[in-house]
Amino acid sequence: MSQLNITSHSEIVHFPKDGKPALGQNEWQVWSGSQDEGGLPDLEHGAHKVLVPFTWWLEHHHEADVIVKAKNGQIGVWFAADDDILKHADVIEAGKTVWPLVAAHFPIFRDGRSFSTAALLRGRFAWQGEIRAIGDVLIDQLLQGARVGFDSFALRPDQKLDVALKQFDLYSVTTQNSWRGSRTTRATLSV
Amino acid sequence: MYKYDAIDQTLVDQRVAQFRDQVARRLDGSLAEEEFRPLRLQNGLYHQRHAYMLRVAIPYGLFSSKQLRTLALISEKYDRGYGHFTTRQNIQYNWVTLEDTPDILAELAKVEMHAIQTSGNCIRNITSDAFAGVAGDEYVDTRPICELLRQWSTLHPEFAHLPRKFKFAVNGAKEDRTVLLCHDVGIELKKSSASELTADIYAGGGMGRTPILGSLIKRDLPWNVLPSYLTALLRVYNRFGRRDNLYKARIKILVKALGPEEFARQVEGEWDHIKNSDDNFTQAEWDRVAQHFTKPAYKALPALSNEQVINLATEVEKAAFARWLERNVKPHQISGYASVILSLKPHGTVAPGDATTAQMYAIADLADHYSFGELRATHEQNLVLADVEQSKLYELWQEAKKQKVSLPNIGLLTDIIACPGGDFCSLANAKSLPIAKAIQERFDDLDYLFDLGDISLNISGCINSCGHHHVGNIGVLGVDKDGEEWYQITLGGEQGNDAAIGKVIGPSFYADEIPDVITNVINTYVAQRNSDEPFIETYRRVGVTPFKDAAYKNAKKNEKVEKVIDGGTA
Numbered sequence: 103m104s105q106l107n108i109t110s111h112s113e114i115v116h117f118p119k120d121g122k123p124a125l126g127q128n129e130w131q132v133w134s135g136s137q138d139e140g141g142l143p144d145l146e147h148g149a150h151k152v153l154v155p156f157t158w159w160l161e162h163h164h165e166a167d168v169i170v171k172a173k174n175g176q177i178g179v180w181f182a183a184d185d186d187i188l189k190h191a192d193v194i195e196a197g198k199t200v201w202p203l204v205a206a207h208f209p210i211f212r213d214g215r216s217f218s219t220a221a222l223l224r225g226r227f228a229w230q231g232e233i234r235a236i237g238d239v240l241i242d243q244l245l246q247g248a249r250v251g252f253d254s255f256a257l258r259p260d261q262k263l264d265v266a267l268k269q270f271d272l273y274s275v276t277t278q279n280s281w282r283g284s285r286t287t288r289a290t291l292s293v
Numbered sequence: 294m295y296k297y298d299a300i301d302q303t304l305v306d307q308r309v310a311q312f313r314d315q316v317a318r319r320l321d322g323s324l325a326e327e328e329f330r331p332l333r334l335q336n337g338l339y340h341q342r343h344a345y346m347l348r349v350a351i352p353y354g355l356f357s358s359k360q361l362r363t364l365a366l367i368s369e370k371y372d373r374g375y376g377h378f379t380t381r382q383n384i385q386y387n388w389v390t391l392e393d394t395p396d397i398l399a400e401l402a403k404v405e406m407h408a409i410q411t412s413g414n415c416i417r418n419i420t421s422d423a424f425a426g427v428a429g430d431e432y433v434d435t436r437p438i439c440e441l442l443r444q445w446s447t448l449h450p451e452f453a454h455l456p457r458k459f460k461f462a463v464n465g466a467k468e469d470r471t472v473l474l475c476h477d478v479g480i481e482l483k484k485s486s487a488s489e490l491t492a493d494i495y496a497g498g499g500m501g502r503t504p505i506l507g508s509l510i511k512r513d514l515p516w517n518v519l520p521s522y523l524t525a526l527l528r529v530y531n532r533f534g535r536r537d538n539l540y541k542a543r544i545k546i547l548v549k550a551l552g553p554e555e556f557a558r559q560v561e562g563e564w565d566h567i568k569n570s571d572d573n574f575t576q577a578e579w580d581r582v583a584q585h586f587t588k589p590a591y592k593a594l595p596a597l598s599n600e601q602v603i604n605l606a607t608e609v610e611k612a613a614f615a616r617w618l619e620r621n622v623k624p625h626q627i628s629g630y631a632s633v634i635l636s637l638k639p640h641g642t643v644a645p646g647d648a649t650t651a652q653m654y655a656i657a658d659l660a661d662h663y664s665f666g667e668l669r670a671t672h673e674q675n676l677v678l679a680d681v682e683q684s685k686l687y688e689l690w691q692e693a694k695k696q697k698v699s700l701p702n703i704g705l706l707t708d709i710i711a712c713p714g715g716d717f718c719s720l721a722n723a724k725s726l727p728i729a730k731a732i733q734e735r736f737d738d739l740d741y742l743f744d745l746g747d748i749s750l751n752i753s754g755c756i757n758s759c760g761h762h763h764v765g766n767i768g769v770l771g772v773d774k775d776g777e778e779w780y781q782i783t784l785g786g787e788q789g790n791d792a793a794i795g796k797v798i799g800p801s802f803y804a805d806e807i808p809d810v811i812t813n814v815i816n817t818y819v820a821q822r823n824s825d826e827p828f829i830e831t832y833r834r835v836g837v838t839p840f841k842d843a844a845y846k847n848a849k850k851n852e853k854v855e856k857v858i859d860g861g862t863a
Contacts, residue, residue: 186532212331212414214454218531221451226566242315242324242332249450262323272311275300277444278520279572286300287444291577 108132108207108236110256115266117248117255119282123270125263128256130203132180132236133158142168142177153180153205153236160193169200178203180236183215187222194227204229206252208237217250224251224281244269249280294355294667295440295585297405304447305402308409312336313395320392331454335415337383337408338394342719347386347394348411349401351670353421353439353463354382356406358657358666363404365653371397376653378637378646380710380761381460382420382670383411387717409447414455416446416527421463422470423671426586427632427679429624433465433482433490437583438516441574442480445520452527456534456542459527460499467790472672472764474498474506474792477544478526482516490516496526496556497548500758504794505545508553510560517579520572525564529556589665589680594629597683605687616743617690617701631683633664635676635698638708640733644726645711646674648698655696663689672788673710675703705742706750706815707733710761714754714771715778721754723771723778728752728807735808736815745815748828749788764788766829767814768795769807780807784814784840785832798841806848813843 110128117123131150133143135158143152154162159179162168171177178201181187187194197204204223206216216235223229234254235247241261248270257266275286283289297305315332318324324332333339337348349364356364364384368376371393372386379385389397401407411418419442421435422428442461446452452459462471465482473479479495491513498507514522535541548556599618606614623632635656638645648656656676660668663685664678671677676698681689693699702708709732712718714725729752736742751765755772762768768783779801786795802810817840822831832840 211328212454213536214414214452215532215536217451217454218528221528225570240328242328243454246450246453265318265323273304273307273448275303275307277300277304277447278449279570280450284571288571288575288578290300291575291581 108134109259110236110239111259111261111263113263114234115244115255115257115263117244117253117270119253123267125267130178130205130234130256132205132256142171151176151178151202153178153203153234155179156181156185156187156190159197160190163193163197172200172202175202177201178205180205180207180234181216181219182207183209183213183219185219187219188226191227194223194229198227198229198231201231203232203234205234205236205256208235208239208243211238211240211243217246220247220251221281241266241269245272249276249282251281294357295436295582298581301405301444302402305405305407305409308336308407308448309395309398309402312398316391316395331413334413335410335453336394336398337411338389338391339412340719341387341717342715343717344388345391345394346717347389347397347408348379348383349385349406349408350411350418351382351384351406352418352443353425353436354423354670355425355436356668356670357404358660358668360404360406361653361657361660361668363400363406365650365657367397367400368653369650375643375647375649377644377713378648378670378674378676380672380674380759381418382423382672383418384670385713387713412458414457415453415459416449416455417458417460419443419446419461419463420471420476420672422466423669423677424470424623424632424679425465426588427625427627427630428466429626430467431465431626432467432484434586435463435465435482436586437579438480438482438490438492438519439463440582440585441578442519442523445523451524452531455527455531456536457539457544459530459544469788469790469792470672472761472788472792475500475504475761475764475788476507478523479507480519483513485513492516492519494522494526497545497553499543499545500761500763501543502540502756503543503545504758504763505549506792506794507545508548510553510557517574517576518568520574521567521570522560522564524572525567526560528563529559533559588627589667591627591630591680592682594682594684596628602683602686605684606690613701614687614690616739617699618686620701620703620705620743621699622686625680627680629683631681631686633678633681633686633689633693634671634703635659635678635693635696636700636702636708637675637698638702638733639697639700640702640707640737641730642733644713644716645709645729648676652696652698656698659689659692659696662692673703673708675708701739702742704747704749706736706745706748707742709733709750709752710765711752712754712759714752714760718754718759720757721771722756722773723754723780724804725752725754725760725769725771728769728771728780728804731804731808732811735812745819746825746827748815749786750811751786761788762786763794764792765795766832767811772801774801778804780804782810782814782844784837785829787829796837798837798844802848809847810844813846814840817843
């Protein structure tokens with residue numbers, strides 16, 4: 103991974119599929135997989151749950167304590183922008199039963215690969231749980247993210263939450279389908 | 294032509310509000326320039342050498358007199374009294390301010406226009422044949438599909454930050470007037486034997502630093518599944534297109550690296566999962582859109598012969614009028630009608646493709662009087678009145694003369710395609726416009742131009758190739774060498790059905806040498822041609838050597854050996 107930006111705002115923007123945008127505390131620590139000598143950060147004494155890199159999960163998901171912690175809601179995974187999730191469809195299918203949360207990473211805001219990752223997780227894998235946008239997440243990506251399948255957003259720390267919350271109602275119409283619904287242009291015709 | 298419904302109108306109005314807020318955040322400093330840049334580009338706003346430039350979409354080239362009047366108004370109120378029509382069916386304003394841009398977009402929204410995705414790393418304005426719906430050689434009227442694709446691509450969330458810009462062209466006629474194979478995706482529409490509308494998909498074409506012609510990756514795709522197929526194609530590109538190197542980020546590099554067969558296989562693999570999805574177009578959507586592209590209220594008119602039309606003119610004007618008929622008037626599907634090209638390349642013009650405020654207002658009136666209030670913008674940077682009664686051609690010609698848009702140089706050497714070049718563009722290595730002007734001044738004799746016949750001459754101010762020099766029979770490319778402006782010549786490029794990428798002939802020239810170089814190349818053609826043989830055919834028959842020898846015969850200043858920029862498929 104060329105660039106790793108995973109610091110985030112202390113508050114998370116949640117936008118459930120059939121709900122309204124709202125703020126919540128960030129309970130999840132995004133772990134790069136490289137610090138702590140490659141071992142899981144110590145969760146016993148921390149208040150945080152941990153999102154591990156998908157590549158780390160691939161190596162460690164057979165370990166009993168990893169599975170236990172995931173099932174306890176303490177471990178989720180995040181996908182790097184260059185992870186080819188379709189190559190590991192079996193692992194993702196299995197993960198669907200244990201992960202409390204998945205995330206997709208934006209190394210820089212103008213790298214749109216994670217939009218396709220989210221679309222595939224929703225469309226191909228039918229992942230029903232939360233998908234969080236992490237990394238270089240800026241206010242002006244929220245609308246696109248919300249439409250491809252993200253329903254929570256760990257904004258970059260400098261982003262203004264009041265401006266962020268207003269993004270989701272900028273448009274009342276759409277001209278292509280998205281995870282959130284059918285295009286308005288079709289909905290009005292398909293009677 | 295297409296008329297916005299409430300959904301389209303709401304969307305462009307809300308887009309104006311969104312951009313107004315983004316501009317306000319930029320101006321109050323809460324949005325950094327680096328982070329504003331992709332946002333403004335997706336609204337067609339560039340920061341140029343001297344000022345901001347706004348690029349407004351003319352989807353598939355079709356617009357109304359009312360829209361042209363708004364474009365004129367914007368040029369008058371917010372710019373410096375002109376607009377520049379581009380090769381991709383947009384109009385650009387070179388002198389707007391950031392502060393005014395939201396108001397300009399609001400003016401555009403009032404007449405069902407916008408600047409959405411005219412730039413940036415997203416699906417750009419979709420282009421098509423300027424003669425769609427009227428061309429005599431048309432198989433399929435491309436406009437309903439273009440409009441459906443315009444809607445599908447507008448603010449598409451998954452493809453808002455692609456590795457690089459992404460350009461579609463759609464063709465439906467025997468003669469390709471869209472440079473189909475030089476697009477990221479070329480869509481060739483056809484009617485099958487069962488009268489089903491289908492598409493052949495070409496991918497991975499493009500000009501720029503590494504010019505490549507697109508490859509056929511899918512045959513006979515039913516029209517209604519275009520959204521799911523194109524989603525699959527773009528998803529493969531979004532996930533695997535290179536992002537490490539700006540110059541290798543276009544889809545053409547991915548298609549070339551994988552090979553067209555493997556690329557097609559990957560797209561097919563993705564498409565298998567979504568081909569039956571709700572993304573696909575429905576018949577109801579087609580019906581809603583297609584009703585806007587019915588034929589206008591044509592009169593039942595007899596077809597006039599060329600002689601009958603020429604006889605409309607006075608004796609003294611007959612020769613000049615006949616010339617205009619030959620070059621600027623095209624056959625039509627409907628008896629008694631013709632399509633007229635208004636040349637935006639008068640000799641000595643400031644820039645090919647420019648129209649002044651006054652010209653825009655006047656041309657809007659011409660559209661109302663002669664062509665059902667509709668216009669087309671062409672890939673060659675001219676304007677078209679598509680539905681003119683043959684019996685009114687002489688009258689129209691006289692009106693066009695008053696506006697200086699009647700020069701009969703369509704398809705001739707001085708119908709130059711040129712980018713704005715170093716006079717405006719911050720990317721350019723060299724100027725384009727003075728070169729175009731010098732060539733037009735050198736070849737100002739219409740008799741001679743007519744004798745030379747069809748020749749395309751395209752000029753780009755840098756390797757990005759906005760002037761499409763790779764597909765000009767004669768291409769001129771501005772290059773920078775040690776801070777000096779030089780010009781490299783390519784020969785043998787061609788657009789249309791026999792599309793070809795031109796070859797670099799050798800070391801580059803100083804600007805003041807170019808008119809002589811072009812003259813020498815043209816003289817070689819005249820000496821070598823068989824009767825009625827067009828330039829490109831002579832070139833293909835005799836090869837590059839005599840042209841190259843002629844081009845360099847007087848060259849004195851370029852003696853030092855230099856590295857030739859590869860015009861091939863590096």
